Amino acid sequence: MEPPCIAVEPVCWRRPALVDAVEAGGGRVGGPSEAEALVWAEPAAPDRLPEVLAAGPGIEWVQLPYAGIENLAHLLDRHHRWTCGKGVYAEPVAEHALMLALAGLRGMGSFARARHWSPPQGRNLLGSRVTVLGGGGITGSLVRLLAPWDCRITVMRRHPQSMVGVDLVVGPERLHQALGDADVVVVALALTPHTAGIIDADALGAMAPHAWLVNVGRGGHVATDDLVEALTTGTIGGAALDVTDPEPLPDRHPLWSMDNCLITPHVGNTPEMGLELLARRVAENVRRYIADEELLGPVDVDLGY
Amino acid sequence: MEPPCIAVEPVCWRRPALVDAVEAGGGRVGGPSEAEALVWAEPAAPDRLPEVLAAGPGIEWVQLPYAGIENLAHLLDRHHRWTCGKGVYAEPVAEHALMLALAGLRGMGSFARARHWSPPQGRNLLGSRVTVLGGGGITGSLVRLLAPWDCRITVMRRHPQSMVGVDLVVGPERLHQALGDADVVVVALALTPHTAGIIDADALGAMAPHAWLVNVGRGGHVATDDLVEALTTGTIGGAALDVTDPEPLPDRHPLWSMDNCLITPHVGNTPEMGLELLARRVAENVRRYIADEELLGPVDVDLGY
Numbered sequence: 001m002e003p004p005c006i007a008v009e010p011v012c013w014r015r016p017a018l019v020d021a022v023e024a025g026g027g028r029v030g031g032p033s034e035a036e037a038l039v040w041a042e043p044a045a046p047d048r049l050p051e052v053l054a055a056g057p058g059i060e061w062v063q064l065p066y067a068g069i070e071n072l073a074h075l076l077d078r079h080h081r082w083t084c085g086k087g088v089y090a091e092p093v094a095e096h097a098l099m100l101a102l103a104g105l106r107g108m109g110s111f112a113r114a115r116h117w118s119p120p121q122g123r124n125l126l127g128s129r130v131t132v133l134g135g136g137g138i139t140g141s142l143v144r145l146l147a148p149w150d151c152r153i154t155v156m157r158r159h160p161q162s163m164v165g166v167d168l169v170v171g172p173e174r175l176h177q178a179l180g181d182a183d184v185v186v187v188a189l190a191l192t193p194h195t196a197g198i199i200d201a202d203a204l205g206a207m208a209p210h211a212w213l214v215n216v217g218r219g220g221h222v223a224t225d226d227l228v229e230a231l232t233t234g235t236i237g238g239a240a241l242d243v244t245d246p247e248p249l250p251d252r253h254p255l256w257s258m259d260n261c262l263i264t265p266h267v268g269n270t271p272e273m274g275l276e277l278l279a280r281r282v283a284e285n286v287r288r289y290i291a292d293e294e295l296l297g298p299v300d301v302d303l304g305y
Numbered sequence: 306m307e308p309p310c311i312a313v314e315p316v317c318w319r320r321p322a323l324v325d326a327v328e329a330g331g332g333r334v335g336g337p338s339e340a341e342a343l344v345w346a347e348p349a350a351p352d353r354l355p356e357v358l359a360a361g362p363g364i365e366w367v368q369l370p371y372a373g374i375e376n377l378a379h380l381l382d383r384h385h386r387w388t389c390g391k392g393v394y395a396e397p398v399a400e401h402a403l404m405l406a407l408a409g410l411r412g413m414g415s416f417a418r419a420r421h422w423s424p425p426q427g428r429n430l431l432g433s434r435v436t437v438l439g440g441g442g443i444t445g446s447l448v449r450l451l452a453p454w455d456c457r458i459t460v461m462r463r464h465p466q467s468m469v470g471v472d473l474v475v476g477p478e479r480l481h482q483a484l485g486d487a488d489v490v491v492v493a494l495a496l497t498p499h500t501a502g503i504i505d506a507d508a509l510g511a512m513a514p515h516a517w518l519v520n521v522g523r524g525g526h527v528a529t530d531d532l533v534e535a536l537t538t539g540t541i542g543g544a545a546l547d548v549t550d551p552e553p554l555p556d557r558h559p560l561w562s563m564d565n566c567l568i569t570p571h572v573g574n575t576p577e578m579g580l581e582l583l584a585r586r587v588a589e590n591v592r593r594y595i596a597d598e599e600l601l602g603p604v605d606v607d608l609g610y
Contacts, residue, residue: 114568122572267425
């Protein structure tokens with residue numbers, strides 16, 4: 001049987017690795033006009049997707065490179081099957097979340113900036129209470145990494161079905177209780193109209209005064225001005241953010257100079273870490289496409305993720 | 306049966322918790338002159354130990370609060386049984402070591418000090434190669450915490466017997482090979498004449514140029530000037546140090562201003578974290594002492610640890 005023709009567009013530094021991945025999965029790479037599927041190679045250029053789809057009337061499946069697709073939600077349609085990078089980057093992002101939690105609890109915000117030996121401070125993550133917002137791939141990986149830590153883990157998710165390794169799963173109506181019962185709160189949600197701004201002044205007020213907030217979801221999950229206020233007045237212990245709103249965070253923003261705030265520039269998954277992981281997903285999905293098996297990372301067009 | 310009399314000296318902020326611990330273990334607290342055992346409560350005052358021992362001719366067992374007892378090695382004698390805090394603080398120190406490794410690999414040295422959004426950098430600990438020097442309690446805890454990380458773990462120790470969760474155990478003669486095969490090197494040794502200065506220019510030269518050095522042992526394990534040179538010339542990727550030589554590290558020392566160096570002020574185990582753990586050990590050892598069972602953390606007077 002002839003291998004299916006799959007387009008890999010646009011031309012960018014990721015493309016060669018994704019071409020290899022398509023071929024490793026059993027596909028043949030060709031132009032959009034002859035393709036029945038498209039692997040989108042450039043996360044930074046969603047606006048160029050419509051013209052490629054217009055040039056490929058035979059394209060029925062589109063593989064997106066993103067885990068979170070909110071920048072592209074307006075382009076989703078029902079003429080195509082959409083899959084995204086959901087879960088692909090979960091492991092490095094979960095590792096980054098755990099690094100941020102440890103660094104925050106153990107005073108790295110102050111210590112890394114000190115130019116002198118300073119008095120002891122810091123708390124153990126070991127045996128502490130961790131609340132994770134979101135029940136997706138990052139949360140699954142984070143729970144796996146936390147297994148030896150003897151933490152009490154609470155997860156808040158839309159449908160509160162139980163999860164392996166999680167002590168308590170609650171729905172959104174118990175958000176504030178889940179926040180209050182935590183030494184560390186990790187935001188690992190998809191950004192949707194239901195979750196935008198979920199960490200606002202009320203949510204921060206529900207947290208313990210020593211608790212740290214870790215955000216590896218999207219900057220828009222946190223009301224930035226409310227967070228600045230909470231960090232200034234000591235409503236919470238601190239915040240460690242890999243994503244911000246606005247992003248990039250502007251120079252001279254107050255968060256840059258707070259000792260109880262750590263910021264990393266959206267590097268939970270760097271492009272170098274991510275490409276290898278994305279290529280593996282593309283190869284697997286191409287194999288599944290050819291075998292007519294269920295594809296990984298299907299997008300629900302109604303939910304937008 | 307009358308409970309044995311155990312002295313808890315000197316008076317300090319730790320003493321009340323340790324008095325409680327002795328009583329929880331079944332002992333009776335009294336002065337040195339009537340005591341058959343002594344719990345030393347003040348890590349910062351080894352020099353005052355001889356006078357207390359002189360006042361307590363009936364003391365036959367001494368429980369020291371330290372994990373590393375190099376400051377006290379000259380006071381050890383064969384008239385007493387000595388136990389120390391070996392392994393007591395292993396869990397928080399192992400957590401701190403893992404935090405330092407993650408923070409180093411993931412660029413926190415630069416990111417924490419930045420006042421602007423910077424380009425991506427960082428490597429995964431997931432799936433990497435970790436070499437640990439030392440095979441004691443910290444290493445055991447670190448290996449336990451690393452279990453989900455899918456790392457290839459090598460341990461170098463004096464007697465290279467196999468260890469659960471460790472891929473390869475080697476003796477000191479294979480130090481440089483173990484250093485060369487690692488993305489992260491963690492020093493978790495006791496400080497003895499055999500291990501002092503073990504990380505010198507030759508050892509640093511054996512490491513990979515991207516590799517990070519983490520020291521949670523003692524500052525004296527690392528030849529500080531050699532490390533400054535290695536960090537300046539890029540011989541290694543970076544160093545994350547919870548202990549330094551000299552300690553405290555003086556103001557204006559070059560290590561304070563290097564982006565590829567992270568320093569925490571000996572807080573792997575803070576006094577607050579440690580007292581609770583020490584109290585648990587004291588209670589258990591008092592129980593064992595009364596029951597004539599083997600004591601935890603025995604000191605080998607010849608080896609000095």
